[in-house]
Amino acid sequence: MTTRDLPLNTWLVVEQKSPGARLTLVSKYATQREAEAERDKHNQGVAEPHFSACIVLEPIAQRMGGHQAPTSPLRAA
Numbered sequence: 001m002t003t004r005d006l007p008l009n010t011w012l013v014v015e016q017k018s019p020g021a022r023l024t025l026v027s028k029y030a031t032q033r034e035a036e037a038e039r040d041k042h043n044q045g046v047a048e049p050h051f052s053a054c055i056v057l058e059p060i061a062q063r064m065g066g067h068q069a070p071t072s073p074l075r076a077a
Helices: 032-043 060-065
Strands: 011-015 024-029 051-055
Touching: 011 032, 024 032, 032 051
Parallel strands: none
Antiparallel strands: 011 024, 011 051
């Protein structure tokens, strides 16, 4: 999934198997609590956790400078 395709304002659980490795989208959630519970379930019992919960936010600068954020859908002119 490219950064353009990431859903804004949605909690995600992602997996990164090693530092510098690509992130893999595991699941999407409406709330932080759900995402963190899923992350904790995946990381339970492993020596080195590699699942994270995060949210993608729209950059405020996009509205100020007129440039598209990498996560924004393309708009026809």
